Amino acid sequence: MVAQVAVSHNSADKRTEGWLLVHSPVPVSCVFLSYLLIMWIGPRLMAHRQPVNIRALLIAYYLAMVCLSAYTFYEFTASSWLAGYNLLCQTVDYSESPLALRMANACWWFYLSQVIELSDTIFIILWKRNSQLTFLHVYHHGCMIFNWWARVKYVAGGQSFLSGLINSLVHMLMYLYYGLAALGPHMHKQLRWxxxxxxxxxxxxxxxxxxxxxxxxxxCDFPLSMNMLVLCYALSLTALFTKFCLQNYLSNKNKKI
Incomplete structure (x- = not known):
């Protein structure tokens, strides 16, 4: 049996130790607690106010997120291709080689993008679209930042790259859709996807x-604890998104007669 590397303080990736929001879980935990505080206070502050017109800000934000997602998608793809990654099982290269550092850097940028995406919730509150503040929304955003903090902290590369690559592609298309929708009602008829x-x-x-x-x-020669973390999280999101799809797209009550 391949020896599994236990994720502990001693097994932290030395290359990413000094990178922003990586050294300790305290900063990202503070970010998340602030996020929850905004979630609690925001709707109450906006309860008797009109929605804030943030259309221009939203368009700029969505454009920036499209660019950032495109960048991480490219970096994950290029780094894994040039390094000859095995899609089925890839160990982490902890060396200081240019390709290994490039992959670690891609992981960090993706992690940072997940922190930035917490802004989605702030915009929802300002826009007074509180129906979108679901458990799935908060769970997904909250878990992603801690999930990727752990990956950048301990396994910046290897198996970690695939989910980041796929998610970058999906988010690039998702923010493109949001950006086009934010242009105004005249675009909505064109957005059928x-x-x-x-x-x-x-x-x-x-x-x-x-x-x-x-x-x-x-x-696979990859930390067992990290593989289990990814598996459990992916299973939970599969269940939650399946429920969402059934309720919003496939249930009889939502079908047009």
Whole structure:
């Protein structure tokens, strides 16, 4: 049996130790607690106010997120291709080689993008779209930042790259859709692929679940605890997104007669 590396303080990736929001879980935990505080206070402050007109800000934000997602997608793809990554089982290269550092850097930028995406919730509150503040929304955003903090802290590369690559592609398309929708009602008739985006998100969770499960099955030389973390998280999102799809797209009560 391949020896599994236990994730502990001693096994932290020395290359990423001094990078922003990586050294300790305290900063990202403070970010998340602030996020929860905004979630609690925001809707109450906006309860008797009109929605804030943030259309221009939203368009700029969505454009920036499209660019950032495109960048991380490219970096994950290029780094894994040039390094000859095995899609089914890839160990972490902890060396200081240019390609290993490039992959670690891609992981960090993706992690940072997940922190930035917490802004989605602030915009929802200002726009008074509180129906979108679901458990799935908060769970997904909250878990992603801690999930990727752990990956950048301990395993910046290897198996970690695949879910980041797929998610970057999905988010690039998702923020493109949001950006076009934010241009105004005249664009809405042209945007008929929202359902496709939802099913793309669901598909990515199926892929990540299968990938993590297969890694465990073949005893891939990758930290067991990280593979289990990814598998459990992917399974939970698969269940939640499946429920969302059934309720919003496939249930009889939502079908047009």
């Amino acid at each position: 929202k359902r496709c985006l939802t099913f793309m998100q669901l598909l990515q969770f199926f892929i990540v679940t299968a990938h993590a499960a297969y890694s465990l099955y073949i005893d």
